[in-house]
Amino acid sequence: MTEPTIYELSSPGRLGVRYPDPDVPLTPLPTEFVRDSLPLPELSEPDVIRHFTRLSTFNYNVDKGLYPLGSCTMKYNPKVNEEAARLPGFALTHPLQPEETVQGNLALMYELQEWLKEISGFAGVSLQPAAGAQGEFTGVMIIRAYHKARGDTKRTKILIPDSAHGTNPATSAMSGYQVVNLPTDSNGNVDLNALKNVLDDQIAGLMLTNPNTLGLFDVNVVEVNRMVHEAGGLVYGDGANLNALLGITRPGDLGFDIMHFNLHKTFSTPHGGGGPGSGPVAVAKHLVDFLPGPIVDIIEEGTEEEPPLYGFCMPSKSIGRVKSFFGHFGMMVRAYVYISMHGPEGLRNIAEHAVLNANYLLARLRNTYKIPYDRICMHEFVAEGRWEDAPGIRALDIAKRLIDYDFHPPTNYFPLIVHEALMIEPTETENKQTLDRFAEALIKIAQEAHQSPELLKEAPHNTPVRRLDEVKAAKELVLCCWIPEN
Amino acid sequence: MNTPTNLKYSKTDEWVNVDGNIATIGISDYAQDQLSDIVFVEIVVAVGDTVKPGDTLASLESVKAAADVNCPVSGKVVEINEALAQTPEVVNSDPYGKAWMVKVELANTSELETLMDASSYEKYCAERSH
Numbered sequence: 065m066t067e068p069t070i071y072e073l074s075s076p077g078r079l080g081v082r083y084p085d086p087d088v089p090l091t092p093l094p095t096e097f098v099r100d101s102l103p104l105p106e107l108s109e110p111d112v113i114r115h116f117t118r119l120s121t122f123n124y125n126v127d128k129g130l131y132p133l134g135s136c137t138m139k140y141n142p143k144v145n146e147e148a149a150r151l152p153g154f155a156l157t158h159p160l161q162p163e164e165t166v167q168g169n170l171a172l173m174y175e176l177q178e179w180l181k182e183i184s185g186f187a188g189v190s191l192q193p194a195a196g197a198q199g200e201f202t203g204v205m206i207i208r209a210y211h212k213a214r215g216d217t218k219r220t221k222i223l224i225p226d227s228a229h230g231t232n233p234a235t236s237a238m239s240g241y242q243v244v245n246l247p248t249d250s251n252g253n254v255d256l257n258a259l260k261n262v263l264d265d266q267i268a269g270l271m272l273t274n275p276n277t278l279g280l281f282d283v284n285v286v287e288v289n290r291m292v293h294e295a296g297g298l299v300y301g302d303g304a305n306l307n308a309l310l311g312i313t314r315p316g317d318l319g320f321d322i323m324h325f326n327l328h329k330t331f332s333t334p335h336g337g338g339g340p341g342s343g344p345v346a347v348a349k350h351l352v353d354f355l356p357g358p359i360v361d362i363i364e365e366g367t368e369e370e371p372p373l374y375g376f377c378m379p380s381k382s383i384g385r386v387k388s389f390f391g392h393f394g395m396m397v398r399a400y401v402y403i404s405m406h407g408p409e410g411l412r413n414i415a416e417h418a419v420l421n422a423n424y425l426l427a428r429l430r431n432t433y434k435i436p437y438d439r440i441c442m443h444e445f446v447a448e449g450r451w452e453d454a455p456g457i458r459a460l461d462i463a464k465r466l467i468d469y470d471f472h473p474p475t476n477y478f479p480l481i482v483h484e485a486l487m488i489e490p491t492e493t494e495n496k497q498t499l500d501r502f503a504e505a506l507i508k509i510a511q512e513a514h515q516s517p518e519l520l521k522e523a524p525h526n527t528p529v530r531r532l533d534e535v536k537a538a539k540e541l542v543l544c545c546w547i548p549e550n
Numbered sequence: 551m552n553t554p555t556n557l558k559y560s561k562t563d564e565w566v567n568v569d570g571n572i573a574t575i576g577i578s579d580y581a582q583d584q585l586s587d588i589v590f591v592e593i594v595v596a597v598g599d600t601v602k603p604g605d606t607l608a609s610l611e612s613v614k615a616a617a618d619v620n621c622p623v624s625g626k627v628v629e630i631n632e633a634l635a636q637t638p639e640v641v642n643s644d645p646y647g648k649a650w651m652v653k654v655e656l657a658n659t660s661e662l663e664t665l666m667d668a669s670s671y672e673k674y675c676a677e678r679s680h
Contacts (some may be wrong), residue, residue, distance in 0.1 A: 337613070458586070462615070477614035482680065534613040538589035 066528050067118055074105035080112060082540040122528045124472050125336075130498050134444045134475040134487025135229065135277060136306050138336070144405070145332060145398035148177035151157050154397050155365050159389035169393065170374035173360040176400050177344075179406035180325060183403075183411065184303070185316025188379075189240050192391040195341025196304055199324025200235040200271070202345045203300045205383045206322055206354045207269045208239065210298060213354075219268035219297070225254045227276035229302050241268060248481060252280040252437035263295040272320075273302035277479040277487070278437050279444035281308075281421060289319030298322065303346075306330045307491070308419055308443035311412025321348045331399035342395035353381040358390065417492035418420060418443040421499060425490055428503040432510045436482050444489035446482045454513040459484040461520035462509055464531055468524050469505035551675065552579040554646055558662055559671035560622040565646065566665060568656070573623050575607065576650045577641065580675045585612040588641040591634040592594045593651060599627045603661065610641065619651060623661050629653040 107115075124131070131138035149155065150349055157166050177189040193199040204222070222236040225246040233243045249255040270292045275281045282288065289299045301315045301323035307330045309315070315323050327342035328335035335341055342432050347355060358376035361397070366372035376390070406414065419442050426445045430438060433447040449459025463473030463486070475487040490499055512519045522529065557565045563581035567574040582588065590611035595601060601621045608619040630652050634640070640648040656662075666674060 460586075480615060535587045535589055538611070538613060539638075 068103045070115055073107055073111055073115060078106045078108050080107060080109045110166060129470060130494055130502055131472040131488050132488050133472060134489040137489060137491055139332055139491040140493040141332050141334045145401050148401045149394045149397045167374055170360050172400050174374055176396050177360060179403050180344055180346060184323060184346045185314030187349040188352035188355050189344055189549055190357060190359050191344045191396055192356050192387045193343040193345055194387050194392060196326045196343045198229045198386060199343030200231055201239060202356055202386050203322040203324060204235050204239040206347060206351055209300050209354045209383050210351055211268055219266055221264060221266050222268055223270040225272065227275045227278050227479055228271060229277060229304060232271040232302060239517055252278045253282045253284050256284055259288065259291060263291060265296060267295055267297040268296040270301055271300040271302060273305060274307050274380050275305045275442035278446050280437060281442050285318050304329055305443060308415055310415040311408060313417050316348060321351060327395050327399040332402045333395040333398040340392045340395060342392045348367045353379045354383055355379045356384060356386045357382045371514045386419040414492050421490040421492060421494055425488060425499055425503055427504055434509050444487060447486045448482060448484050449486045450484040451513060454517060455514045457517055457520055459486050462486060465509050465520045465523040466505060468526050471502055471505060553668045553672050556667040558665035560665055564621045564622050566618060566622055568662060571656045573654045573656050574650045575652050576645060577619055579645050582642050582645045585610065585615060585617060587613045588638045589613060591638040591641060593630045595627050595652060597627050597630060601625060601627060601654060622665060623654055623656055625654040625657040627652055628655050
């Protein structure tokens with residue numbers, strides 16, 4: 065590492081800020097709270113600014129280049145979103161303010177709820193869940209509440225296809241359900257015969273990621289949903305891949321009962337290190353009363369001169385709160401801006417370009433990399449990062465070598481049903497030149513894998529730190545550079 | 551790939567070594583290679599537990615995935631390899647030796663007939679590699 069830690073840069077007595085003499089009497093801190101055992105770093109302002117600025121240049125981010133991290137939809141986040149979220153009327157309000165003083169905020173939340181309903185084809189939306197995984201958890205709690213309200217208490221299992229997001233089985237297990245794994249057929253769809261064999265009156269529901277983690281649209285989705293419903297179960301749609309469907313089809317129309325949105329994927333709010341996620345949950349008509357709350361509703365209809373009065377309401381059989389206050393409001397503002405900037409036509413364009421970009425990359429790479437489920441893909445596809453005639457090369461080596469070509473690596477080793485998986489999602493925000501550079505880098509790396517494999521095995525070569533020892537990192541959990549003495 | 555011929559193998563990549571009525575269970579060389587570097591092993595059964603085929607015996611974590619070790623036989627757990635928690639890397643270096651996981655006193659030896667011998671298991675692994 066070329067940059068020392070902030071503790072190593074520290075020098076005793078160095079100060080960042082000098083305070084003026086106070087114009088009020090001094091009150092000393094109570095002596096029992098005064099310690100000199102805390103080794104706080106002592107630095108000047110330029111020391112601090114330069115340290116963190118240098119560190120930030122080591123980082124890779126969506127403002128720097130392509131981030132083809134499959135399943136994560138790392139699209140570019142428009143800066144106008146940030147402008148809007150920083151408007152004082154949004155940024156300086158407090159969730160404990162009286163509702164009548166934040167009517168603009170509530171109007172925005174209400175409209176966003178309405179838009180998400182329209183986009184997804186569902187009857188009700190709660191904006192509260194903090195992110196996708198919590199949205200899933202909320203959805204499964206709604207499934208439980210629905211069966212319980214009907215006195216149907218023997219349903220203890222949830223079906224999860226092996227092409228689902230990894231959070232789906234985790235969510236079901238965390239909600240107390242037994243997870244039953246469903247295989248994928250040779251075309252990448254849910255295996256309908258296997259589904260038929262496991263459906264009975266103990267199935268609470270099925271969680272379906274569509275498009276799935278192979279980047280494929282399950283062509284049997286309507287049939288899958290019908291079969292689960294016939295057995296008395298509900299179907300949860302993982303909306304993380306909604307990017308590929310916007311304006312083209314609506315999960316509600318396909319027969320799903322519940323889904324979550326990832327505002328931080330589909331609707332361009334920042335994620336990764338950039339900000340909290342946001343995972344609103346939508347439900348069909350028969351589940352509206354179970355939604356977590358409070359939810360914004362119109363308390364008093366408006367007139368021609370007066371806007372309506374908005375307020376918070378709790379659905380009658382609500383599963384309760386799943387998050388303090390009302391969710392991540394700043395993210396709702398950004399998503400609202402994004403949706404209003406695009407409009408219905410623009411949203412459809414997003415899906416079309418996300419799918420076009422992924423298929424263009426797939427077409428450029430399919431002669432070089434094996435594509436185990438090779439058909440027209442949606443917004444992402446999965447390649448194998450291995451060749452029989454390049455022994456010893458693994459997906460991880462390809463991922464590390466891509467860093468030398470100035471690209472963020474794709475997701476690797478997921479989904480588990482593909483050997484040495486490289487899961488590539490370019491998103492709609494990349495132009496053809498960028499996609500070509502990325503494809504050429506991957507083709508070049510495939511040549512290197514055969515001709516000079518050590519280039520891959522020792523990669524990355526051009527980064528501030530070389531390849532990290534992942535085994536050591538996983539086994540020796542030292543998470544801070546300074547450990548208190550007592 | 552190393553596949554000792556004196557062992558039996560399950561479809562979920564466990565090996566079984568039978569000595570009298572005691573079955574010793576671990577994961578195959580193929581399985582450890584697929585998982586890559588193992589960083590965590592937790593045996594989730596205890597001595598005295600009754601187990602049946604499909605029960606989870608242990609959880610493994612590697613740098614790329616997490617996996618369960620399934621029980622291929624029925625019986626009673628008579629010994630577990632407690633040292634593995636401290637030395638998970640032996641699953642990679644010595645899957646058929648130091649990395650044995652659980653010993654089970656067999657309740658039903660006819661179950662062993664449902665397991666594969668080394669040559670069928672090698673064929674089964676080769677099929678899955680394509």
